[in-house]
Amino acid sequence: MSSLFDNDSPTNLTEFSVSELSGSIKRTVETAFDQVRVRGEISGYRGPHSSGHAYFSLKDDKARIDAVVWKGTMGRLKFRPEEGMEVIATGKVTTFPGSSKYQIVIENLEPAGAGALMALLEERRKRLAAEGLFDQGRKQLLPFMPKVIGVVTSPTGAVIRDILHRIADRFPVHVVVWPVKVQGDGSGDDVANAIRGFNALEPGGPIARPDILIVARGGGSLEDLWGFNDEVVVRAAAASDIPLISAVGHETDWTLLDHAADIRAPTPTGAAEMAVPVKAELQAQTANLAARLKGAVGRQMDNRRQGLRALARALPSIDQLLALPRRRFDEAAAGLGRGLERNTIAKRHGFERVAARLRPDMLANRLAERRQRLNDRMQRAERIVEQLMLKSQGRVRALDATLKSVPSQLLGHVRRERERLSGLSRHADTAIVHQLSRGRAAIGAQDRVLQSLSYKNVLKRGYAVIRDADDRPLSRAAELGADAAISIEFADGRIAATTGEGTEPIPGGTGPSGSPPKKKPAKSPTDAAVEKQGSLF
Secondary structure, eight states, rough: OOOOOOOOOOOSSSSOOOHHHHHHHHHHHHHOOOOEEEEEEESSSOOOOSSSEEEEEESSSSOOOEEEOOOOHHHSSSSSOTTTTTEEEEEEEEEEEEEEEEEEEEEEEEEEEEEEHHHHHHHHHHHHHHHTTOOOOOOOOEEEEEEOEEEEEEETHHHHHHHHHHHHHOOEEEEEEEEEOSSSSSSSHHHHHHHHHHHOOOOTTSSSSSSEEEEEEEOOOOOTTTTOOHHHHHHHHHHHHHOOOEEEEEEEEEOOOHOOOEOSSSSSSHHHHSOOHHHHHHHHHHHHHHHHHHHHHHHEEEEHHHHHHHHHHSSSSHHHHHHHHHHHHEEEEEEHHHHHHHHHEEEEEEHHHHHHHHOOOHHHHHHHHHHHOOOOOOHHHHHHHHHHHHHHHHHHHHHHHHGGGSOOOHHHHHHHHHHHHHHHEEEEEEEEHHHHHHHHHHHHHHHHHHHHEEEEEHTTTTTOOOOTTTOOOOOOOOGGOOOOOEEEETEEEEEEEOOSSOOOOOOOOOOOTSSSSOOOOOOOOHHHOOOHHOOOO
């Protein structure tokens, strides 16, 4: 019995190789569909490839077919394909044996209107923009040097590795990753919850609150990125207190999150570059600024030093500065003695003028006036005090008469007022005594001044006052003639005397003509005493 798996069993099927089968299918498809017109929505368009060809898909609500536009055809198209645009494509259906896929090679492309998804997206964009979620005034500035960066993306894709690698190369900081779904049902809710969760973190908590948020995803078709067009994601991004960078898809991909974010990055790697500066560049810039600062300080010091030297050369020497003050000082020192002498003479003359006007009788009259004025004030004060005492006594008597009917609680007040009145009376007596004492002290001081200026004190020192017959003081001997009646006042009284004739010659002297002076008759003891005493004036 032969085995079911015997390879030698006969068969009527023709054996093909894979290449032969793929080629046969390719020829069959191309023969059956020579030229076709297909209506569909462009999806997954990323622009021309580096080779110049463009690869994308045409789709409707039930199916999808890959499409390719060769480089030569792209130059002949009347318009450029755009993501989400509904078009009518004319071309040939063929297969790609390398992956066993069929595709349409587009030779002509015509617009057929916006696709359903694009129409929905445009309507949602206009509605959210009308609410002000995309206003530039809501945008926040990114911090220059963040300490913590929050990343909302898939934890298993290449996006997070690119971001971490780029941040580590530029400026290593702490990165917190919030893993989410980035495609399919529920992806929009996950992204919105992640944004709100980062904003709900407290500063200084167990999980560091980020300074910047990055919402990132790799490239994909419009359907793949549809979760980032969800309204809940847009509102969460617009309400974020943390500055947010949108890095969804590639540079040609646009989502509503890009409009609501504070800034849009063309790629996730570009978002990492926007988030942190280059540490090496900062260090080089710091070193450059430090070198410039050091050079500027050095140049400033050199300029100041040169300016100081120039000023020092322009300044005069110490001898030149002190020459004029020294001369002025010498002149002032030379004139100081003369000035003191002149000042002393002027003060002496002024004192003599004042002393000439100051007479004892004037001081006596002033002293008498002050004494009389003080006596009048004392008498007036005594009368006033007596009147006040009488009035107070009358008032007290009246109060005593009135208070007989006053309740007992007012008697204490009356006693206090009576004691206060007695105290005031004693104070008045003390004040009058003090006033009298000050008046007596002032009179005593003026009396002492009068006594110091009185000529009688001079008489006590051995001087005498010579008066003529009219009792006028005499200050010169020429005012007296021979046999003139005079009086001599000593400290203890006066005596009468008469002047003699001539003067007594000076011993050993000569007269006016050079002859020996004549002898004068002997003087009386009184005259001798007067001549010996001398004159006060």
